[in-house]
Amino acid sequence: MHFADRxxxxxxxxxxxxxxxxxxxxxxxxxxxxAQHHDPLEAIAEFCRGVLHATAPHAPAVKFQSAxxxxxxxRGVLLLEHLITEAAxxxxxxxxxxxxxxxxxxxxxxxxSAKRTGAHAVTVSGxxxxxxxxxxxxxxxxxxxxxxTSNPDSDAVQAHTLADGRTxxxxxxxxxxxxGATRLGACGLSDVGAVVGAxxxxxxxxxxxxxxxxxFLVPGYGAQGGTAEDIRALLTAxxxxxxxxxxRSIIYAPGDGxxxxxxxxxxxxxxxxxxxxxG
Amino acid sequence: MHFADRxxxxxxxxxxxxxxxxxxxxxxxxxxxxAQHHDPLEAIAEFCRGVLHATAPHAPAVKFQSAxxxxxxxRGVLLLEHLITEAAxxxxxxxxxxxxxxxxxxxxxxxxSAKRTGAHAVTVSGxxxxxxxxxxxxxxxxxxxxxxTSNPDSDAVQAHTLADGRTxxxxxxxxxxxxGATRLGACGLSDVGAVVGAxxxxxxxxxxxxxxxxxFLVPGYGAQGGTAEDIRALLTAxxxxxxxxxxRSIIYAPGDGxxxxxxxxxxxxxxxxxxxxxG
Numbered sequence: 001m002h003f004a005d006r007x008x009x010x011x012x013x014x015x016x017x018x019x020x021x022x023x024x025x026x027x028x029x030x031x032x033x034x035a036q037h038h039d040p041l042e043a044i045a046e047f048c049r050g051v052l053h054a055t056a057p058h059a060p061a062v063k064f065q066s067a068x069x070x071x072x073x074x075r076g077v078l079l080l081e082h083l084i085t086e087a088a089x090x091x092x093x094x095x096x097x098x099x100x101x102x103x104x105x106x107x108x109x110x111x112x113s114a115k116r117t118g119a120h121a122v123t124v125s126g127x128x129x130x131x132x133x134x135x136x137x138x139x140x141x142x143x144x145x146x147x148x149t150s151n152p153d154s155d156a157v158q159a160h161t162l163a164d165g166r167t168x169x170x171x172x173x174x175x176x177x178x179x180g181a182t183r184l185g186a187c188g189l190s191d192v193g194a195v196v197g198a199x200x201x202x203x204x205x206x207x208x209x210x211x212x213x214x215x216f217l218v219p220g221y222g223a224q225g226g227t228a229e230d231i232r233a234l235l236t237a238x239x240x241x242x243x244x245x246x247x248r249s250i251i252y253a254p255g256d257g258x259x260x261x262x263x264x265x266x267x268x269x270x271x272x273x274x275x276x277x278x279g
Numbered sequence: 280m281h282f283a284d285r286x287x288x289x290x291x292x293x294x295x296x297x298x299x300x301x302x303x304x305x306x307x308x309x310x311x312x313x314a315q316h317h318d319p320l321e322a323i324a325e326f327c328r329g330v331l332h333a334t335a336p337h338a339p340a341v342k343f344q345s346a347x348x349x350x351x352x353x354r355g356v357l358l359l360e361h362l363i364t365e366a367a368x369x370x371x372x373x374x375x376x377x378x379x380x381x382x383x384x385x386x387x388x389x390x391x392s393a394k395r396t397g398a399h400a401v402t403v404s405g406x407x408x409x410x411x412x413x414x415x416x417x418x419x420x421x422x423x424x425x426x427x428t429s430n431p432d433s434d435a436v437q438a439h440t441l442a443d444g445r446t447x448x449x450x451x452x453x454x455x456x457x458x459g460a461t462r463l464g465a466c467g468l469s470d471v472g473a474v475v476g477a478x479x480x481x482x483x484x485x486x487x488x489x490x491x492x493x494x495f496l497v498p499g500y501g502a503q504g505g506t507a508e509d510i511r512a513l514l515t516a517x518x519x520x521x522x523x524x525x526x527r528s529i530i531y532a533p534g535d536g537x538x539x540x541x542x543x544x545x546x547x548x549x550x551x552x553x554x555x556x557x558g
Binding site: 023025065067068070071072073074075076077078081097099100101102103104105106107109110112113116117125126127128129130131132146149151152153154155156157158160161162163164168171172175 | 392406436441
């Protein structure tokens with residue numbers, strides 16, 4: 001099944017295109033959970049399983065931040081593989097946020113590595129050119145290419161204007177649209193998507209015009225300053241094509257009561273908020 | 280010790296700034312070695328140890344392609360860590376070719392992951408902005424930022440001209456120079472380097488002018504078409520500042536005789552060739 005269709009169906013089930021960002025950092029985990037485990041990876045494993053269980057009814061997708069597992073070396077990578085398998089079996093569409101970017105055989109190896117985890121999609125850097133992206137697609141994965149990220153200093157690279165009038169981000173967007181043009185699901189969206197932050201709505205509209213069939217993986221809503229209007233700027237003409245991702249605001253949701261209840265409530269709230277914007 | 284000084288001393292010992300690229304692919308390993316091992320990772324481990332032993336007298340540095348190990352999941356990553364430790368203990372300066380590119384806490388995690396392997400330097404993508412590079416430096420690693428790569432379709436991104444007259448690669452070069460300006464070793468070179476392919480000497484000269492204190496990690500010599508003149512275009516005024524990397528032409532060196540002897544001979548030849556260009 002095309003990734004875009006898998007995501008489309010999962011989103012219809014849960015009601016709203018939201019993605020839980022699993023970026024577990026030991027120091028930020030609930031204190032009682034940390035106290036129960038000597039081994040950091042056991043604490044992280046229990047935490048991730050709790051988040052998956054709590055958010056499954058509210059989020060069609062989950063995004064695993066590879067770095068948070070890789071920092072524990074081989075054991076961390078093994079845990080990541082287990083958790084991706086579990087998330088996929090619970091019905092989540094799984095994005096591996098690894099931001100790999102290489103070429104040729106090395107890119108094929110990264111694709112094989114992501115594929116063996118059971119992830120459905122990966123984030124990819126396009127700086128080396130389109131040949132850095134195609135090996136992931138050839139391996140049967142969807143790809144979200146980094147186009148316009150939400151970090152404050154992304155302007156230093158992505159906002160430069162080219163001699164032909166496009167920005168660097170728009171040039172990358174055109175590559176993404178070209179790569180994705182022949183990889184459309186029945187839902188009309190492509191398996192080649194883009195990472196586009198929610199923090200600049202005028203830019204967002206321009207990027208959507210260049211990438212009419214792309215799914216945008218959208219960080220930056222809420223905590224990083226992105227507003228409902230910023231999200232609306234990213235929608236397709238049919239008011240779809242976004243996957244709004246939130247990490248800390250969900251997995252470390254503040255408030256009273258048990259942490260899993262707070263996580264579930266935050267995911268439910270985001271689902272509700274985004275449904276109001278998209279629907 | 281500054282990375283640049285470590286590399287400087289190691290290069291004086293071996294006589295020539297060459298780097299062995301360890302990109303082991305099972306299908307390309309010597310047939311007898313493959314026949315001895317059921318487990319692909321055991322074959323790769325023996326192969327890598329043989330290459331390290333054969334090339335240590337001739338190469339100051341080795342570059343591990345992370346993808347070739349990651350494709351075997353957690354066990355592959357564990358092997359990579361072991362091999363990096365072994366290479367460092369043999370006196371190699373070790374570059375981890377992982378091309379990571381993320382920001383904030385995720386970049387810090389990638390840096391921690393690289394640091395725990397014992398690598399001295401990493402390759403990094405700068406598309407997210409300078410904040411994607413600094414966490415590696417803060418962790419005590421040197422960084423080679425992707426500026427101008429040697430793959431055929433890199434022009435599609437890196438060769439575009441900006442409105443201000445610079446190319447995208449030159450804009451990235453200016454970020455690298457700025458990041459590296461305060462991180463100079465006693466040898467006068469910086470711990471912030473750049474990946475600059477050997478295949479375009481006119482571009483190479485322009486990039487060197489923008490990055491006077493950077494070490495260039497240089498793929499593309501020989502097999503990919505880079506010539507002695509292309510390497511000369513990349514040298515500093517003092518005729519240093521390059522680390523010429525070769526992978527397949529060394530680790531799969533053709534010819535007669537035992538494979539380890541062929542590998543040693545190819546490394547010795549590259550050492551000789553580059554000494555003639557640089558010295």
